[in-house]
Amino acid sequence: DTEVTQTPKHLVMGMTNKKSLKCEQHMGHRAMYWYKQKAKKPPELMFVYSYEKLSINESVPSRFSPECPNSSLLNLHLHALQPEDSALYLCASSQAGGLGYGYTFGSGTRLTVV
Amino acid sequence: ILNVEQSPQSLHVQEGDSTNFTCSFPSSNFYALHWYRWETAKSPEALFVMTLNGDEKKKGRISATLNTKEGYSYLYIKGSQPEDSATYLCALSLNTGNQFYFGTGTSLTVIP
Numbered sequence: 725d726t727e728v729t730q731t732p733k734h735l736v737m738g739m740t741n742k743k744s745l746k747c748e749q750h751m752g753h754r755a756m757y758w759y760k761q762k763a764k765k766p767p768e769l770m771f772v773y774s775y776e777k778l779s780i781n782e783s784v785p786s787r788f789s790p791e792c793p794n795s796s797l798l799n800l801h802l803h804a805l806q807p808e809d810s811a812l813y814l815c816a817s818s819q820a821g822g823l824g825y826g827y828t829f830g831s832g833t834r835l836t837v838v
Numbered sequence: 839i840l841n842v843e844q845s846p847q848s849l850h851v852q853e854g855d856s857t858n859f860t861c862s863f864p865s866s867n868f869y870a871l872h873w874y875r876w877e878t879a880k881s882p883e884a885l886f887v888m889t890l891n892g893d894e895k896k897k898g899r900i901s902a903t904l905n906t907k908e909g910y911s912y913l914y915i916k917g918s919q920p921e922d923s924a925t926y927l928c929a930l931s932l933n934t935g936n937q938f939y940f941g942t943g944t945s946l947t948v949i950p
Contacts, residue, residue, distance in 0.1 A: 728881065757937070766842070766927075766940035780937060814882075826872050827929075827938065829881040 725750040730815050730830035738838055739805060745833045747798040747815030754820035756798040757827065758790060761812045773798060774820050805837045840864060842930050844941035851918050852949050858914045859944040861928030865909035869933040873902055873913055876925045876943070885913075885926075918948040 728749045737743050747756065755774045759767040772780035773792040781790075787809075789801040798815055812834055816827035843862045851857045861871065870889045874882040886895040891906040899916045915922055925945045929938040 764847075764942065766942045769937045772937060826870075826884045826887050827882075828884070829874075831879065831881040 726828065728815055728817055728828050728830040730813075730833050732833060733831065734834045734836075736836045736838060737802065737805065739807070741805075742801070742803045744802065745800040745813055745815075745835075747800075747817075747830055748796055749817045749828065750796055751817065751828065752795075753817035753828070754795060755818045756792065757816040757818075758798070758800055759814040759816065761814060761832075767814055771800075802835075805835075807837050810836045840930070840932075840939045842928060842939050842941040844926075844928060844944050846944060847942065848945040848947070850947045850949060853918060853920060855918050855948075856914065856916045857918055857946070858912050859926065859946075861911045861913070861941055863909050863911075863928075863930045863939075863941075865906055867932040868906050868909075868930070870931045871904055871906075871911050872929040872931070872938065873911070874927040874929065876927055877923075882927060913944075915946070918946075920948045920950050922946060923948050 731746045757772050758770040760770050761767040769782050770784045771790040776792045787804050791799040812832045814832045815830040818827050845860050870887055872887050873885040875885050876882040886902045888904040893904040895902050901914045904911045925943040927940055927943045929940045931938050
């Protein structure tokens with residue numbers, strides 16, 4: 725299996741809702757990432773997990789809460805989001821510490837906050 | 839904030855034309871330069887990883903070059919086909935930290 729699977733593909737949520745995005749990979753990669761992409765902007769890093777431990781949090785608001793329950797799964801819990809949080813959320817994985825290897829990406833979750 | 843710039847932002851070419859676009863990046867602390875091809879509603883697909891100044895990589899009709907001293911990489915597509923239509927993203931990784939810095943992408947449309 726050489727894929728990163730993200731679910732759901734699309735999500736519409738209200739500002740008072742709680743929802744979760746899920747990301748799964750079975751390539752044995754020990755680094756996993758959440759990126760956020762707004763239209764016509766580059767993907768921006770949100771969180772990095774390395775060996776299931778949070779290693780980078782790029783000053784993301786606490787309404788986004790990441791979780792890495794095991795080496796194959798990465799979740800992003802969403803609560804009390806704002807309309808400006810509407811974006812494409814991309815998950816990626818890589819061999820830990822191997823920036824020369826590149827990422828394997830999921831196809832993203834398109835989130836709309838209403 | 840680290841600036842990785844791609845130009846042009848978008849490009850329309852006729853089928854059969856060859857084309858190229860640029861990724862510019864700061865050259866300090868360089869570790870690797872990555873190119874991805876991203877079709878709408880799909881996952882970005884890795885094309886090339888380049889680490890050495892002067893690297894040239896080729897995959898079918900697509901090739902890339904790297905100049906780390908002046909901080910740029912070119913991606914070339916020879917004889918463009920409609921299936922080449924996609925956004926081409928470059929990303930920089932540094933020898934410090936554990937993340938990529940992405941450009942905004944070049945959107946290529948190949949007209950049959």
